[in-house]
Amino acid sequence: MYSAVKILNFLLPVLYGLTFLVYLYDFVKEKNRFSNSKRIFLFVTLIFHTFYLLARTIDFNHPPITNVFEIFTVLAFAISCSYFILELLTDIRGTGLFIIVFSLIFQLISSCFIQDLTEVREVLRNRMLGLHVISALLGYSGITISAVYGLLFWILYKEIKLNKFGLIFERLPSLEKLEQLSYYSVVIGFVLLTIAIVIGAVWLPQAFPNFNYFDPKLIVTGFVWLLYGLGILSKTVGGWSGKKVIVFSIAGFCLAIFSILLTNFLAKSFHSFY
Amino acid sequence: MNLLAVSINHRTAPVELRESLHLSTEEIKIFLKELKGSIFSEGFIISTCNRTEIYGFPVNPRTNFKDLQKFLIEMKPVGSITPENFQNYFSCGAVNHLFRVSAGIDSLLIGDNQILGQVKESFQISEEFDFAGFLMKRIFDSAIKVGKRAKTETVISDGAITVSYAAVQLIEKIFSNLNRKSALVIGTGETGEIAAKHLRDKGIGRLSVTNRTMEKAEKLAGTIHATTVPFQNFREYLQDYDIIISATSAPDLILTYDDVKKAMKKRGGASTILMDIAIPRDIDPSVRSIDNVFYHDIDSLKIIVDQNVRKRQSELPKVQSIIMEEMVNLFGWYNSLEVTPTIKSLRQLFEDIRMEEVEKIKNKLSPEDIEKLELVTKRIVNKLLHQPTVELKKISENGVNTQESAMKVNVIRSIFGLDHES
Numbered sequence: 001m002y003s004a005v006k007i008l009n010f011l012l013p014v015l016y017g018l019t020f021l022v023y024l025y026d027f028v029k030e031k032n033r034f035s036n037s038k039r040i041f042l043f044v045t046l047i048f049h050t051f052y053l054l055a056r057t058i059d060f061n062h063p064p065i066t067n068v069f070e071i072f073t074v075l076a077f078a079i080s081c082s083y084f085i086l087e088l089l090t091d092i093r094g095t096g097l098f099i100i101v102f103s104l105i106f107q108l109i110s111s112c113f114i115q116d117l118t119e120v121r122e123v124l125r126n127r128m129l130g131l132h133v134i135s136a137l138l139g140y141s142g143i144t145i146s147a148v149y150g151l152l153f154w155i156l157y158k159e160i161k162l163n164k165f166g167l168i169f170e171r172l173p174s175l176e177k178l179e180q181l182s183y184y185s186v187v188i189g190f191v192l193l194t195i196a197i198v199i200g201a202v203w204l205p206q207a208f209p210n211f212n213y214f215d216p217k218l219i220v221t222g223f224v225w226l227l228y229g230l231g232i233l234s235k236t237v238g239g240w241s242g243k244k245v246i247v248f249s250i251a252g253f254c255l256a257i258f259s260i261l262l263t264n265f266l267a268k269s270f271h272s273f274y
Numbered sequence: 275m276n277l278l279a280v281s282i283n284h285r286t287a288p289v290e291l292r293e294s295l296h297l298s299t300e301e302i303k304i305f306l307k308e309l310k311g312s313i314f315s316e317g318f319i320i321s322t323c324n325r326t327e328i329y330g331f332p333v334n335p336r337t338n339f340k341d342l343q344k345f346l347i348e349m350k351p352v353g354s355i356t357p358e359n360f361q362n363y364f365s366c367g368a369v370n371h372l373f374r375v376s377a378g379i380d381s382l383l384i385g386d387n388q389i390l391g392q393v394k395e396s397f398q399i400s401e402e403f404d405f406a407g408f409l410m411k412r413i414f415d416s417a418i419k420v421g422k423r424a425k426t427e428t429v430i431s432d433g434a435i436t437v438s439y440a441a442v443q444l445i446e447k448i449f450s451n452l453n454r455k456s457a458l459v460i461g462t463g464e465t466g467e468i469a470a471k472h473l474r475d476k477g478i479g480r481l482s483v484t485n486r487t488m489e490k491a492e493k494l495a496g497t498i499h500a501t502t503v504p505f506q507n508f509r510e511y512l513q514d515y516d517i518i519i520s521a522t523s524a525p526d527l528i529l530t531y532d533d534v535k536k537a538m539k540k541r542g543g544a545s546t547i548l549m550d551i552a553i554p555r556d557i558d559p560s561v562r563s564i565d566n567v568f569y570h571d572i573d574s575l576k577i578i579v580d581q582n583v584r585k586r587q588s589e590l591p592k593v594q595s596i597i598m599e600e601m602v603n604l605f606g607w608y609n610s611l612e613v614t615p616t617i618k619s620l621r622q623l624f625e626d627i628r629m630e631e632v633e634k635i636k637n638k639l640s641p642e643d644i645e646k647l648e649l650v651t652k653r654i655v656n657k658l659l660h661q662p663t664v665e666l667k668k669i670s671e672n673g674v675n676t677q678e679s680a681m682k683v684n685v686i687r688s689i690f691g692l693d694h695e696s
């Protein structure tokens with residue numbers, strides 16, 4: 001099993017790279033032989049990735065969430081898996097490369113620096129923590145995908161406004177579709193983040209004696225959650241649409257990532273494990 | 275292959291002439307009735323607004339293009355027609371032309387989507403008349419294959435190449451589902467009418483038209499199931515529409531920046547498309563600076579059209595190579611048809627020679643010796659013909675290398691004088 005983990009750790013960036021190249025080729029070249037088969041590349045990559053995550057969990061006797069590079073591989077998987085489901089549901093195939101590139105980057109960093117830890121703090125072996133982290137990561141994948149679609153919307157919006165009818169214009173789906181994709185991803189992301197927060201709120205006080213509701217990480221997460229909640233409300237209740245919603249989504253994402261990085265690396269928190 | 279074809283098309287004849295030579299389905303049927311048996315053994319006629327073409331295999335080998343031209347002129351007398359208005363094709367040339375037509379690369383608008391359907395229809399009429407034999411059917415199948423391959427393997431038919439269709443393409447890049455959208459067409463001249471019809475064809479949810487002369491607006495609305503809006507106060511309804519196409523002949527702007535700004539406020543900033551396809555322009559171009567307003571005039575639509583035309587032109591070599599592949603397949607198959615008769619003739623020739631020689635000495639031999647001689651000579655003939663027969667059968671089985679097949683069959687027929695024998 002250990003050798004399988006080693007091989008897959010090397011193989012996964014290659015598979016993501018290959019899948020990315022196939023999606024890129026399909027984006028640049030119309031009516032090519034990969035138009036229909038490219039999602040098979042992604043599917044195979046995800047199967048290997050699933051096996052890798054399971055193998056790591058069994059081999060090291062803890063879910064792969066104990067250090068930042070394990071988190072990165074789960075994040076790479078979550079992003080591509082969410083995209084794969086989205087592609088199957090919507091049959092919009094021209095945007096994959098913009099999403100898969102994130103998985104490629106996360107997996108590449110993870111594969112280069114990941115450590116094989118068998119000794120971890122007992123709390124990190126807890127199943128509730130596993131659920132909490134997985135739902136949080138899927139939630140962040142959702143908002144990442146939403147931001148990517150938001151960015152694509154923004155680019156296409158500018159191209160149409162400026163009468164530039166190049167590759168982006170030809171290959172991307174309609175603005176309305178991109179807005180919808182961005183919205184659906186953010187709603188799914190928001191729901192999963194809510195689940196992560198609820199699990200955290202119930203379980204954390206029991207698991208950590210030094211638990212504190214005013215912990216910087218908790219405050220930032222709450223702030224991000226509130227921000228996205230407001231964004232969703234502005235569309236559903238306030239009737240916002242088009243550029244305004246997209247700007248909100250991209251700004252929200254940038255703010256969320258910035259705050260999370262800041263609290264992770266600068267602030268002291270009981271919620272840090274590595 | 276003695277396929278004969280004449281064509282009058284957009285390259286050879288002005289639109290008036292093409293119009294007067296256009297044949298309805300009923301006329302095509304009458305023409306086919308006349309052609310069948312007297313001029314052609316098999317054939318078909320294609321007639322569209324841009325071409326009238328007759329294809330067929332002549333009954334009499336001496337029938338030529340002039341006979342076909344004469345037939346067409348007699349059946350459909352048009353005063354101004356001259357031989358220069360015809361393009362004439364024979365054998366490979368005729369097949370190549372038919373393939374080009376099916377692929378849409380011989381059309382006025384390169385990559386025309388409708389022509390393949392029209393070719394199919396022409397052939398169906400011919401089949402109804404029992405005027406399409408196995409050879410014509412094979413040619414037709416290949417022509418349809420070329421058309422389909424050109425559409426699926428290349429982008430020869432992709433993208434809008436007319437301004438009104440480019441407007442629709444652009445609209446579809448902004449809104450995903452036109453069923454849930456509303457549109458207002460201002461001006462019911464030719465351009466406005468085409469744009470309104472395109473929107474209706476694309477399944478627009480709600481369509482309204484307005485025009486300075488309301489009767490015209492009502493007339494168009496009736497034909498495309500649209501509603502009308504009074505021209506005097508159409509600005510009051512702007513906020514109700516997601517798409518506004520303006521194509522009037524007004525000398526001044528009919529929609530100002532303030533009109534659009536006000537409408538956008540009432541719409542809560544929801545995206546709006548303004549297509550100004552009028553010359554001079556109807557809408558103030560500065561409206562493009564308003565958020566979620568997509569303003570496009572005829573120049574921006576022309577950019578799309580020009581790009582698509584260039585893209586289609588760059589696909590021509592790919593389509594031509596598809597045509598060439600299918601021609602090689604067709605003629606390979608066709609040449610293989612000549613193989614079986616050649617083998618038969620060759621064996622017959624050798625058998626005749628053998629029998630003739632045996633006959634000459636038959637009287638000098640006993641019945642047992644004759645029997646032996648028959649056996650020996652038959653064996654010799656069989657051994658001599660074994661290799662050529664195997665070689666010819668190979669051509670028939672592979673049937674793809676046209677030139678090589680034709681050459682081998684022709685060499686054998688020529689050196690053994692098989693054509694002369696038959």
